[in-house]
Amino acid sequence: MKKSITIIGSGFSSLAASCYLAKEGYEVTILEKNATIGGRARQLIKDGFTFDIGPTWYWMPDVFEKFFADFGKEPSHYYQLEKLNPAYVVYFDELDTVQIPDNLPDILDIFEIQEKGSSKHLQSFLDNAKHNYDVAIKDLVYRPGISITELITPVTIKKANQFFSTIRTAVRENIKDSRLQQIMEFPVLFLGAKPSNTPSFYSFMNYADFGLGTWHPKGGMYEVIKAIYVLAMELGVKIKTNQNVEKINVDNGTVKSVVANGETIFSDVVLSGADYHHTETLLDKKYRGYSEKYWNSKIFAPSSLLFYVAFDKKIKNVSHHTLFFDTEFDVHAQAIYDDPKWPEKPLFYASFPSKTDETVAPEGKEAGIFLIPIAPGIEDTPEIREKYFNSIMERFESLTHQKVMDNIIFKESFCVTDFINDYNSYKGNAYGLANILTQTAFLRPKIISKKVKNLFFTGQLTVPGPGVPPSIISGKIVSELIKKSFQNQSEKGSKSDGAETNSKEIKADSSLRSVKAYFV
Structure with missing residues (x-):
């Protein structure tokens, strides 16, 4: 009988792991909390505009190639890549920009x-x-x-x-x-x-x-999610959306099932690609590997205030990826890491995928994504979001020498509260744990649960760290550990059965000798 594996979440790491595990012949089911797959890499589609809600940078193409090659595939089988030139542009002030070629x-x-x-x-x-x-x-x-x-x-x-x-x-x-x-x-x-x-x-x-170099998959980063989804389907993975996992049940130290939307789903292994801290809150306290004090002591990567903006005209003097470094980085960084608060004058990043990709905006119009890195866990209100939008757009207009505020068709925002509500993200962080020396490799939260047998973790809060390529790699690492765990359990079972059989044979042989002795 096939071993069953339930995966919580459908981000890059979960989808990658599902493919590797299904390839090994396991019965794999993904339970996704939201209505669409992709985790943080979801998509916003509105009025003919398409925005990547999460990651927008395609770096380390070799990692994607290696992943698909593990299944005899290539990225080109699923999506079209274009190398960006310039890779990105950096604004230092209105008269000082640097273009990074390809x-x-x-x-x-x-x-x-x-x-x-x-x-x-x-x-x-x-x-x-x-x-x-x-x-x-x-x-x-x-x-x-x-x-x-x-x-x-x-x-x-x-x-x-x-x-x-x-x-x-x-x-x-x-x-x-x-x-x-x-x-x-x-x-x-x-x-x-x-x-x-x-x-x-x-x-x-x-x-x-x-x-x-910096690349762009035509249609956006969500095309990569869709590609891995198609691969997962080909391998027999089952994916269920709108499945809110409420509890992980453990019996005698071994995971037995999860409860999603009130239904108990039994499984030989549970793998969580959801937020690590949140996943542990689904366990009884005695089975949690890390305390609240532990999580509170960690240095987290930033959260983000994001705006998805539709313009009724083409935007000038910008590239697909444009960085605005016209303020002091160290001052902004202090507001993220040292004294968490809203920065007074933040650096920000803007992406205009419609500069490269005609599929993401109607003709003659522009799709713009604006991102401000901020500290996780800080106050998030509509008023604060609006204040910062107006602030960066005023700078944007000045730096790029154009008026754009009156050309906005619509805008949507995403911030700390949304990261918490949509992804159960600890303090609303966007990228997981920071990869500093004391939080790297074996010093990160473990892929294998410290207290529960057959419970595993994957994603940017565990090994190897934040980012899309590391998340895909995390899916491979955990799948290999699960496979090894099953093999070890099987070997132990065989040895145990062999020992039991051997014991019975010895006992039978002893009894036979006793009978012989009695009659002789």
Whole structure:
């Protein structure tokens, strides 16, 4: 009889895990709380406009290729990719912008123009970053985070100093132009932490940026969700939406079932791709692996205030991805990590996918996504959202030399309260736990429950960390651990059966000798 696996949530990690597990022959069912699949990577469609609600950056294309290759597929079987050029544009003020081209030679030229001699330092930095990428993405991130020994290899021993120095130190050692420094520190923001707290080993994110480039799947990032969904269906995965999991039942230390919408669903294994903290609240307290004090002590990646804006005209002087670094990053970062509060003058990011993709907005119109990184857990009201929208749009108009406020057809917002309501996100965080040294690899919450047999976790609160590629990798890691767990249980059962049979044979043989002795 097939082993049954119930997966809570249908984000990238859950969908990836479902494919690997179904491929192994397990009976896999996904229970999704919301009406549509995708978790944080859902989609907003309105009046002919299409917006990615969550992730908008397609980085590390090799990770996606590796995932589909595991099933004899390619991304091109499911969606069309376009490499963006420029990859993104950075505004420092209205007269100072930097475009990041789609290839390294041109990027080196850009750096050299901004600061004489910097291209040589950037090349050296990226040579090391590529080596780190090969070590991390092709090896370390696929390890389950069970023990510190996973990180101890001949290569990492040689690079030990990079785990105790920071990205900020490495970047600013030779690059002196503040704009170039900010551009080089930008990629680690995807890890959810300040450059001053992020180990310099994570420079592999710079290689992902400058070396591998920025891509766009036609139709948006949700096309990747749809692709993995189609693959999951082909492999026999069952997916049920509008399924609110209310309880995880445990008997004698082993998971037995979940309760969704009042119905008990029995399962050999439960895998949660939902928020880790929330998942543990579905357990009786004695079965929770981490206390409220533990969660409260962790450094979380930011939450976000997002706006999805439909314009009745094309927007000028912007790229598909546009960063607005016209304010002081360190001051904004303090309001996220050191003294959580609404920032006075935040940096922000804008995405205009309709610059690249004609399918996401009606002809002659523009779809715009605006994001402000904020501290998780802070107050979230309609009045605050409106205040910040007006603030960043005033700056946007000034920096890009155009009026756009009167050209808004509609706008929708998403913030802390929505992350909590829609995803049960701890304090409304958007990206999980920050990937700082004390919260990396084996120091993150475990994939395998510490107290409940056959309960597993996946996603950006566990190994390897935040981001779409790491989430897909997390799905693979946990599927391999589940497979190994079943194999171990099967072997133990076989040994136990063998021992019992052997014991009976010994007992029978002993009894036979006694009978013989009696008659002889």
